[in-house]
Amino acid sequence: MTDIVLLGAGGHARSVLAALALSGDRVRGYLAPVASDRLLGIEHLGGDDVLDAFDPEDVAIVVALGSTSSTALRRTLHIDAVSRGFTIATVVHPRAFVDPSVVLPPGVQVLAGSIVNAGARIGEGALINSGAIVEHDSVVGAHAHIAPGAVLAGDVTIGEGAHIGLGSRIVQGVTVGSGGVVGAGAVVITDVPAQTTVVGVPARPIEDKRMRNDA
Structure with a gap:
């Protein structure tokens, strides 16, 4: 089973985390500029700048951001992770x-x-x-x-x-x-x-x- 790394740590990340847990997926941690008290029990692995420290063969990425109008940041994070060789789960x-x-x-x-x-x-x-x-x-x-x-x-x-x-x-x-x-x-x-x-x-x-x- 490939581990999951979340990009994001807000309210939407909590919803995504619940879905992953119920599906039996294994979450290694999350990337965000600062640690969040919304995701207690899940390791803060650092900011988005440490993504290259992970092996695309070992982890898959989930873009755990919602939107209230513009979806541009979700798209940017998705495309960036794909360009680095990661699978987007x-x-x-x-x-x-x-x-x-x-x-x-x-x-x-x-x-x-x-x-x-x-x-x-x-x-x-x-x-x-x-x-x-x-x-x-x-x-x-x-x-x-x-x-x-x-x-x-x-x-x-x-x-x-x-x-x-x-x-x-x-x-x-x-x-x-x-x-x-x-x-x-x-x-x-x-x-x-x-x-x-x-x-x-x-x-x-x-x-x-x-x-x-x-x-």
Whole structure:
């Protein structure tokens, strides 16, 4: 059995750790800038800068970070670890349901109470968080985050790196473009362009301050 090293030590890391423990996976420790009291009993192995001290043949990596809007850091850590030769482990909580037709690529996380139904396609590094539902034939792009309690109806397409907020609803056939952000509790009934933030019921675009500040 290959040991797991977590990248991150916040609240999401605790959820991931619970899934790994229930699945019988062995966690060697976690990497974070400072030790965290959220992960008591798990060894703090140092900061991200010590990743090269580990042998990619001996450990696999889990990117144990969530997101509240931007998923860029999750993507960056995933790609960096792969470039160093590490395998990014897939995490499926024993109390999640993934239809047998669904193939989960490296780095996908499907957490407690979530459902991924028949014909869904999930991209590398995507996060299906606790209690989220990905209905039949929907597509979740690489490194996208479907937050707790969010629901994607059938034939929904979520672009790479998008963030679908807590408890939001995406109606059947809608597309959220790459890097799009759907606010918590929003109901999305029309397509969302790439790099656009929408909020409300029904969801409408707002100015994305992250994009303005980065310009």
